[in-house]
Amino acid sequence: MFPRVAILGIGAMGEALAAGLLAAGWAPDRVVAAARRETRRAEVERRLGIRCSLDVREAVDGAEIVVVAVKPRDVAGLVSVLRGALHPSQVLVSLAAGIPTSTYEQGAGRDPGGQGHAQHAGPGRRGGHGDRPRIVGGTGRRREGAQGAGGGR
Numbered sequence: 401m402f403p404r405v406a407i408l409g410i411g412a413m414g415e416a417l418a419a420g421l422l423a424a425g426w427a428p429d430r431v432v433a434a435a436r437r438e439t440r441r442a443e444v445e446r447r448l449g450i451r452c453s454l455d456v457r458e459a460v461d462g463a464e465i466v467v468v469a470v471k472p473r474d475v476a477g478l479v480s481v482l483r484g485a486l487h488p489s490q491v492l493v494s495l496a497a498g499i500p501t502s503t504y505e506q507g508a509g510r511d512p513g514g515q516g517h518a519q520h521a522g523p524g525r526r527g528g529h530g531d532r533p534r535i536v537g538g539t540g541r542r543r544e545g546a547q548g549a550g551g552g553r
């Protein structure tokens with residue numbers, strides 16, 4: 401059984417990811433997206449055959465993996481809306497270039513005294529997550545000591 405994936409922000413990257421998952425065999429009901437405009441929401445459902453919500457909190461509900469695919473300038477707003485909605489068992493993956501993983505932890509109100517709890521997608525790194533969602537960084541990251549997974553934009 402494939403994990404359920406929620407893709408928050410379904411623009412160029414989000415759509416490419418969703419299409420790739422579907423092409424790789426993910427059932428459409430295992431992929432959910434969140435858009436912020438009704439026209440885009442309806443377009444995504446028509447084009448990809450997946451559910452697309454205008455409510456990011458609804459979209460993450462029941463997802464094992466949450467992918468942030470909004471522009472870096474939109475991350476703060478998204479994180480504030482997500483506050484309290486993420487479950488400890490969920491893995492959050494950020495594609496947003498230049499956004500440190502601490503942004504997600506602090507925005508979610510889960511930074512334990514500034515220690516941070518970031519995990520990232522660099523090679524050979526894999527971490528546990530205690531009582532917090534595991535947070536995986538994406539591209540072009542500024543985080544100290546981290547290797548990003550690629551060049552961001």
Ligand SMILES: NC(=O)c1ccc[n+]([C@@H]2O[C@H](COP(=O)([O-])OP(=O)(O)OC[C@H]3O[C@@H](n4cnc5c(N)ncnc54)[C@H](OP(=O)(O)O)[C@@H]3O)[C@@H](O)[C@H]2O)c1
Binds near residue numbers: 469497539
């Ligand atoms: N494109 C690339 O080649 C590339 C490569 C590496 C990394 N990235 C990273 O991937 C991320 C996405 O890039 P992109 O090129 O896919 O951007 P994009 O095409 O602008 O897509 C972002 C989407 O997020 C939506 N959005 C913004 N805030 C939202 C919210 N609160 N709730 C729901 N949807 C929201 C936008 O809606 P609207 O349509 O209303 O604006 C847009 O559809 C960026 O952070 C970028 O740094 C991109």
